Amino acid sequence: MENESKICRNVECDRKDQLLPLTEFYQYPNGEYYSECKRCHSRQVQENKEMGAIKAIEKLLELEIIKNSEVSSARTLFISCQSRINACRYNIGIYKDIECHWESPLAFMIDIIQKLPTVWHDWKIQNAIYEETKHDSDRPTIDRIDEFGDYSLSNIQTLSKHDNSKKARSKPCRVMIIKDLKIQGVFEFGSKKDLFSDLIKVGIPINATQIKFDTGVFQEVGNGYTLLLQSKNGEVPTADEALYKVVINHRRELIDEDTGQVIKLLGHWQYELNAGALRI
Template sequence: MADKKKGRPRIIPPSEIEEWIEKYGDNTYLPRGILCTQTLIENEIIEEEHEFACYLLFKSIESRIHSCRYSQGIYEGVFCEWDVPLNGVMDIIRHKPEMWQGWIEQTRIFLENDQQQKYRPTIDRIETDPNIGYRLDNIQLLSFRENTQRAVNKPVYAFEMGKNQSNVIPTFRRYDSITDAKKDLGLPKLENDTGVFTNTQDGKTFILQSSATTVGDQSVELDSNESEQKVYTGYIPIGQIEIDGQLYTINQPFTFEQMQIKLKNEA
């Protein structure tokens, strides 16, 4: 790579972001991600035609770094080899060329299919041990759909959270596969290990988790940059009060984007 120029880092002007919107659609584009792609193009590390693939790779790596560094809920204790997203991008391009070429191809498929989420390239851990985490030799490319389908034929747990998420200890049931869970719950679309709520037509609310996630062997993973996040409200009982002879429970509300439920063996 050519020597970096001294002085203040270059700022991406709004006009360049507008160019990205014209080429790749209306979205919130990260100036630092665009700057990364421009730097690699200027230094002839990637071709200009691969700028969007590079941008998506930057966002995915940055998200992993951020989530692991700050132990954001489900990422607590998960190791990440990189501190700087550019370093992760460069390691993949230089040392995992097959993954980089696959990323380019999956980005092309993503664009050709109107950027449907299921076609988006994602970074996936080969081994889910949090101590191994996100290392260069433990990551692979999967489309978002492939990442989801990995657990289709594995046991899953359906935790019923109750209306308004007010149950402190949710009831649960085990299914041999997510296909069985979909059939029993009456949901045409159902994903496990996302850490978000699924609502049934009869008003019930569930969280679906794989067996490995439920016993704590792996963490729920959802890249906040790869899927639209929703904020949910839950309630924790903090006391009781009696009014006119009727006992009422006092609940403390809290908000969250993802949740992981772990079953512990108390024996």
């Protein structure tokens, strides 16, 4: 096939004269590929972050908002603020439809330092731990207290990257299980980790990297199993057209109380309706 490879247009790229596979380039939402390879793009993003952090820190020192002893904490805070702003602006992953109430990392930082002294105090403590251990899991991050809310003054706190990830994994969820076209039931779990672990134990081949939550769509996972997964309070997207035909059978029966056997069928009705994305 044509156009399976391209050249990185960054003149400083150490592979600028090589044809690289398209997997080495990020894609825009419209399907077009970046002009520079992932390696160069990541390096440029990091350089931009560092330059932005330096300028922000210089401004904070000039305004006497931070002290020289707080420069290291201000640097990691800038990077986290910028990351949250960009994730919300470009609807990246779990940040789709989440709003950030700041457009500037500097303004974000100033509000945290001046209006949320507890958050800033916790940030400096966690940053000191990160500086000592050098473990990425100890890096301080900006977390939303209510994960369904936006990034606002009333909804942010400091958490280590480890605790932030642990909180995300602990999100309650439920699943409807269908086996060979028959509903087995709807089951609830305390976290996605518990869901994956328990389903695998009973022979349902669920893959954490491929399965998706809150789609409103059934997903085939193999071994005759089909799943519909939803996180607690998860937003299921609306569908412009019908995705499923739902058939409801209603029976009225006369049952012997002693034997539990059906004595007589008193009536049978069937309803059909079209449905878009499903919610459980």
